[in-house]
Amino acid sequence: MRQHIEQDLSKEDIFRMIVKHLDVFPLTSLEAIREVIRSSLNQRGLIGGITKQTGAATVTYNRKISDQDIQFINDCICDLLNSRVIQPGINDDNLDLPWISVSDKEKLKALVNTLP
Secondary structure (H helix, E strand, O other): OOOOOOOOOOHHHHHHHHHHHHHHOOEEEHHHHHHHHHHHHHHOOOOEEEEEEEOOEEEEEEEOOOHHHHHHHHHHHHHHHHOOOEEEOOEOOEOOOOEEEEOOHHHHHHHHHHOO
16 A cells, blocks of 8 residues: 655645536546546646656556545545535436535535635
């Protein structure tokens, strides 16, 4: 398992990215939210194709998102569900998870306004 290093995302970083995503895409899916986080980790070089120089050899491997980052994503989604900012479903054809929609736009705007 990957050690949590200083460059990794904190739960607050992940929460901020999810809130910003929901502000732009109030009808979305859990997978779309996870992809936003994966993309950020990939851009930071924390997941994806990693190349390391070990002595005279160069080693390349594919690092996946850590269990800790996945837990942070799930915690943030649960926090938003519990505070009734989001709810399962986006329309009559997609009433349940993994689809989600913003249920309280005022609460979401308040969260967006508190982001640094």
